[in-house]
Each structure stands twice: as C-alpha cells, then as structure tokens.
Amino acid sequence: MPDFTAAWLALREPSDHAARSPHVTRAVACALKRNAELCVLDLGAGTGSNLRYLAGRLPTPQRWMLVDRQAALLAHAARADGPGVAVETRRLDIGRIRNKSVRSLFDGKSLVTASALLDLVSERWLREVAGLCADAGAAALFALTYDGRVDCMPADEGDELVVRLVNEHQRRDKGLGGRALGPDAADCAADAFAACGYRVQRGRSDWMLRADASELQRQLIDGWAFAATEVAPARATEIDLWRARRLEHVTAGRSAIRVGHEDLGAWNGEAFDQFPQCRSAKALAERRNSRRSFRSAKAFTLHASERRTRPRSQA
C-alpha cells in the first residue's frame, strides 16, 4: 500500500472533522469511566487528526498512545499534546496483530480508537481487535469508515464504472491481516463487537465536498482514476476521459462530491440513554443532528442543482 503523506492528511482533516458524528462521539464519551486517567490507543494515528478531534470531547486527564507505521507522520502527532492531554507515539506495524508488541498496546486502555482506518483492515484483523478490546475492557470508537457510496454532481456517465472499480480496489490487501473489508468494514465491526457483548452505536459521517474544497476534490478524482485503472487497465482511456471531465467541473466551480462514511462506537454496559448524565444531552444531540444533517443535505443538493441550471458562461 502506498504511504499516506502529511500533506494529504492535512488537506482532508477539516472535511473529516466536519463530517464526524457528534452523537456517536458523545455516546462513547458518556460510556467512559470518570475520575480516572483516560488511557487511549489510537491505531493508524497518522499526524494525530483523531486526537485533535476527540481530546476536547472526552473526559480529562487523558493519556494517548498514537501508533502508526510511518515515523514521519508521527513526528507531527508528537506535538499534539495540550492541558490535561499527554501524548506518546509508537512506530509499529499494527498489521501484525498476533505479535506480542501489538497485542500489549491494548493493556490498560479504556478507549481504543481509529479514524479513516477500518476500511483498510481485514475481517480477521478486526475480529482480533474486538477481542483485544473486550479483554482490556476498553470502549471503541472507529470514525470515518468509507462505506462505498459516492455521489458526484453534476452526474457523469462514467461515475458508476469508476466507483465500482474503486470499491473493488478498496478490497485489495492493504497489509492489515489480508483482503481488506473496504465498504463492508462498518457492518463487520458492528457484528464483531456485538459478538463480544458490546453495545454498538452507528452514525453517518459523510464528506460533503462543495466547490470550495476544490483541491481535495481534485486529489480524490486523481486517486480514484489511478485505483480504477489499476483494477481495469483495459479501460484506461475511458477512465482518463472521465477524470478530465470531472476535473473540468471542479475547475469551473460546479462540482460537488459526497463520499459515504460511517462512525461506530462500541462499549460494554448500559445503553447510551441509560446514563443519567447523557439523557438530556442525547435528546439535544439528536435534535441538533437531525437539523444539521437536513440543513447540510439540503444545502448540498441546492448547491449542485443551482450550478447545473446555470448558463455555462456563469458556471
């Protein structure tokens, strides 16, 4: 699997944070034990985006262990500590989930988390991790798992082909225990944690990329075209023409892309709405959430259709 760059992770971070499900985060935060140092394990932590999102939303004091195989990314993460938040980094290949050095990471952790990682892992890896969380008595929070849905606006005749090929590519071995789960990862995680006796909470965390996210859109389109061509080299010309048309929409400021993601929280114990401290917060979060997703979905649709009906000269 190619390395992830710090520049790519920085480019996607604002969209990642905007997309995350506050309801799932809150449900997990409420399930965590209070009055003790919260020990968190962040798998595939990259430059620490997950830590930057979660630190202010979880009880303090916190002690984070950020693990990644790329030392260059962890070098950024090491600077991410703040008041009440201690950060340690460890360079390790977490694909070797049966190795003692990886398994021991889970010891004493109250929360195991990852963002934008789960679609890269195999079913075997995921089930091992669910078991390790259960052994440690840790809650789990896996954010921004790609679920296979992509909507590009304006629509193009090549979208369906490219998304199908990209989803095929997603299932290739990414070095995390075998064939990757890709779009099936969130369902598999829900099943694996439920099998370990966990309560599971799921929430949508789609990217809604509007015209102002042009650089992220460009890099996504390039990446998808590259992956699709790797899967179907015989269709390279068709894919390249698709790429050119999509990039033209981006340059003209009329492109919008929705990428389906899911957040999943899992914990052992009471249901979220049974926690007294969270009952009213849950109702509030649900109200906010439904208003937010309705507003953003509507704005997203309006944006794309407005652009579509505009004369070409104004686009």
Ligand SMILES: C[S@@+](CC[C@H](N)C(=O)[O-])C[C@H]1O[C@@H](n2cnc3c(N)ncnc32)[C@H](O)[C@@H]1O
């Ligand atoms: C899509 S990035 C997400 C990074 C970060 N969690 C975020 O949300 O910005 C996936 C991360 O998983 C790491 N990763 C992939 N395979 C790994 C492995 N076998 N061992 C350790 N880290 C791995 C990559 O280096 C990369 O930082």
